[in-house]
Amino acid sequence: MRLPSPPRVPVPSFTARLHDPRTATVIGRWLGIAVAVCFVTGLISHVLQHPPEALVPLLPSRPAWGYRLSQGLHVASGTAAIPLLVAKLWTVYPKLFAQPVVRSVRHALERLSVAAMVAAAVFELFSGLLNIVQWYPWPFSFVPVHFAVAWVLVGALLVHVAVKAPDITAHWSRRSPEVRALAAADGPDRRSLLAGLAAAVGAVTLVTVGQSFTPLKRFDLLAPRHPDRGPQALPVNRTAAAAGVTGVSAGRWRLAVTGPRPYEIGLAELRAMPQHTVTLPIACVEGWSRSAEWTGVRIRDLLERAGAPPGARLRVVSLEGHGAYRVMEMGQGYARDPLTLLALRINGEVLSPDHGFPARIIAPNRPGVLQTKWVARLEVL
Known part of the structure; x- marks a missing residue:
């Protein structure tokens, strides 16, 4: 007994114009x-x-x-x-x-x-x-x-x-x-x-x-970020709570700088060093960006104090316990740039915890994920 043939599905006929x-x-x-x-x-x-x-x-x-x-x-x-x-x-x-x-x-x-x-x-x-x-x-x-x-x-x-x-x-x-x-x-x-x-x-x-x-x-109606909304009128992607960095004491925090002449320095000592103010954007991979005025100590001044050679690279380690970008490296072009700061203030205000208190990196022409917040250690490579 022959089985019936399956019905043939007709090929669609397209008569609309502009499919050309x-x-x-x-x-x-x-x-x-x-x-x-x-x-x-x-x-x-x-x-x-x-x-x-x-x-x-x-x-x-x-x-x-x-x-x-x-x-x-x-x-x-x-x-x-x-x-x-x-x-x-x-x-x-x-x-x-x-x-x-x-x-x-x-x-x-x-x-x-x-x-x-x-x-x-x-x-x-x-x-x-x-x-x-x-x-x-x-x-x-x-x-x-x-x-x-x-x-x-x-x-x-x-x-x-x-x-x-x-x-x-x-x-x-x-x-x-x-x-x-x-x-x-x-x-x-x-x-x-x-x-x-x-x-x-x-x-x-x-x-x-x-x-x-x-x-x-x-x-800006459909974008997930508005450049003026966030702590200190600047958006953040990762808050201090999400990073597990809360309750940092300004009096107890110390920045470790390793190199030929390693040293540690506290927040009060950093504030007593020559301060520099630059206007730089935070630009994130999600597409949002916003310029702000940042004040702090030039990274190259901290490296020179540690005896870093001119071509040295820098590794920055965050207080953040985990995360893909808790450790960041930069070449000497960034580390020696006078615009690259260990920032302590934003728009004249002390950094909020969500913006990296007590200190964060700000550098020109860098993705936001590499502008490390909650800095704990600078390592001369």
């Missing part, structure tokens, strides 16, 4: 720019946070606002890429149902590159979005996985562009008869779609970028 190469190419240009900016600035961020050993002495401390700019662009471009990715997928998703599934080696490469590219792009953008709000519903460490998948995304994107180069070239401008025909038939609809997409990108940027670009802070 011209629309996909135009949106792809915008998305490509956003991904390129996001990748380059993310690479800068990763190198500054986790520099290879050979680069530690070479990392520049200037411009002082460099990390603030690059990380602000990283988060802004990644956020703007989300509506662009959704629009790009909308224009091309009918091709998922094209028959036959694989027509040639080139077509197979195209499909594989698209699968890897879409999966990597969705993971990168939405994991980055969750990182901004500091929610990690996964068992792996965010930073190394996010960094690795970024290379997968760029590799898949380059393969995809290489495979689709003939189509991209044909629809890049309106010179070909096919593109002119598409523009004549669907021009008003395409312009409306692109205008709406540009408005969506502009809106999502406007209501989030104020967390780093403070002139737009009044429009």
